[in-house]
Amino acid sequence: MCKISKPMRVFFKKTGRAKYISHLDLQRTMQRALKRAKLPVWETEGFNPHVYITFALPLSLGIESVCESFDVKIINEISTDEIHEKLNAVLTDDLLIIKVTEPVYKHTEIKEAMYEIVLEEAEKFRGFLNQNEIIITKKTKKGETEIDIKPLIELKEIKDNKITLILPTGNEFNLNPLQVIKAFNAFVGAELQADIMRTAIFCADGNKFI
Amino acid sequence: MYSDKLDKILPNVQKPARYIGGEINSVHKNKNEINVRFAFCFPEIYEIGMSHLGMKILYSLKNNIENYWCERVFMPLPDMAAEMQKSNIFLYGLESLEPIRDFDFIGFTLQYELTYTNVLAMLDMAGLPLLTKERTNLYPIIIGGGPCACNPEPLADFFDLFVIGEGEEVNIELLQIYEKCKAEGKSKIEFLEKAAQIEGIYVPALYNITYKNDSTIKNITPEKVIKKRIVKDINTAPAPEKFIVPFCEIVHDRVISEILRGCIRGCRFCQAGFIYRPYRERRKEKIMENIKSLCENTGYDEVSLSSLSTGDYREIEELLTDLTKYTDGKNINLSLPSMRIDSFNNEILRKVKSVRKSGLTFAPEAGTQRLRDVINKNITEEDILKGCKIAFEGGYTSVKLYFMLGLPGETDEDIKGIKVLIEKIIDLFYSTLERNKSKPISISVTLSTFVPKPFTPFEFEPQLSRDEIIRRRKYLLSILKNKKVKISWSDYNSSILEAALARGDRRLGQVILKAWRSGCRLDGWEEHFQFQEWEKAFLDCGLDMAFYANRKREYDEIPPWAMIDTLVSREFLIAENKRAHEGKTTPSCRESCAGCGIGGACDV
The missing domain is CATH 3.30.70.580 (Pseudouridine synthase I, catalytic domain, N-terminal subdomain)
Structure with missing residues (x-):
């Protein structure tokens, strides 16, 4: 036993x-x-x-x-x-x-994740975020819905070709960085290849998930 | 190294994990310290190729030599193939992610005739000329082996050499000679001449074939016959201690341990039963040691025993006792494919069941005793019903049965026999008192079409015409209408092509080339198979598929594979063919030696 x-x-x-x-x-x-x-x-x-x-x-x-x-x-x-x-x-x-x-934390306490995204024309990302709204179609269980992701994207830094973002994640609501890049590609009118790395996961209280 | 280029295309393909390598236990070496690089190509998709034990054996064997590096290559599916072409990525090895066109050897394992266009597709994707005469550099040397290499002639134009028989020893001998030739700056022809001196190596370009007016073979020169290789001792032959553990699910995602080679049975349709002779068993202790190290090194939760007929292993019950003692405590599932129904008993059933129930499969092959005697299956109806009864009493409610249609001498009576036998099995189920009463019986029947193969007593037999195959199948389906029976069958067109390629001569090289050029590949997949293109290719080359598939061959005809000697004598095959026509069986090798010619090397 x-x-x-x-x-x-x-x-x-x-x-x-x-x-x-x-x-x-x-x-x-x-x-x-x-x-x-x-x-x-x-x-x-x-x-x-x-x-x-x-x-x-x-x-x-x-x-x-x-x-x-x-x-x-x-x-x-x-x-x-x-x-x-x-x-x-x-x-x-x-x-x-x-x-x-x-x-320490439960999985359900996860709220956000940080991503580092390396791609060409990264400097245009600020312009992308300066739009009035950024509408994407998101697949849900009920079908496709249109949402504005602009308020969901927290830009931490743009340095050379690297963008650092924080996006909502977890059980309740999840924004996939691939969808952000897809919207960005549509904005710049290109098919840019992005190397994406998840670098940190945060909980609702703002601390790192441990 | 293609990793950057692959990063751009892999997001666009289905299941990218199969194209990226880097799995646990895959072998990575520093290429600057390597003298011979070998691309082991399995001309099928990753999930199938990675399930194959032979590849694992040869992979670990070569990689155990410090300055040799063996990598794996599989057939990309069309989505990946298209992306690779768009991005100028040549076919690459899964370990280094480097193009195999720069390797020393490209070796194909030939397991199934319907993978031949995949071989051409892979050579083309590697960026290499397809014909041996168009490749003049020393390397890469294109080699082939495996069961289909026993008649390598349809592929003679494309390959530099074939390895005949068991590869463990001869592969290393070949690589050693190459290493020396490369160091001495020898040419390709000089190397091939040296390689041809090794026993078991066939260099097709050194042979010349002439044909008679009736299109059969007139003469093969030189007369030198290539004897198949057999490893000296199956107990000392190296067995891999580790398997690569794939990231994605493969067909046989489990530990596989070979318990015996060859077969004592001599079913007359079965090529494996003859070409893998002599019969040899691995010692129980060796098998246990092998299984333990494989389980520990892979983390797999399933073990399967590999053989042509597991129940023939002399100490099978002792082996299963030792095995279940080990697997029970570890939540490891045991599966026993290739069990003959007559070797199946309560003890074995209990052991298979003790961990997890997997389905039971039996292969009566034919519906009547008369026809089972013709094919020398040596199973009686009593054996079949006894085996099923044990299964039903053991709680099984489903049985899978294999039958073959179109066996030599088959009549409608024999086909009716399949129906009668199945009904008897159903009746037996309901008359078995100690059965599992919570479920009805379900029987799944798989029908295949008989394909005559070289080096079997049936190599002389014609395959049925397509119309007759269709009629017999329709007949069986019309009489076998029972909700408890699920019937599935293989596509007969693929069996016809298989029959033509299996006994083909080297003139079929142009047909394969043509079929590939008109888009044929992945022919073993129903959704990709284009039989019409094959028919057209035969026609365009002035060759007749029926000449290869549906013609009765005389005993004195020179077969295309006459330069290959599998150590089972032609006289024996002819004698067995005659006995088949007389409806006479031949006892298993264990009961009495039938004098097949393999000599004293067997351990029955």
């Missing part, structure tokens, strides 16, 4: 080639990594037992990140350092653990 049941939050980066792993595939990849690392993690019982993990936030295919995380239940005493070390021994350079902590 298990001695303890303690949740652990595993932060990882998903960069380079790993940005093409879909959310569902990532889940399987991490479950297998936990098995390879022989960590004492809780598995579901019943017909089809499997390692139980939950991700904080999905990440769109093609976007890199240095602040992804999943939660897993530990059923035996093990240090966060040991989890960190053992997982990295069975992962690739593009998919590495950054830190392991005991969770």
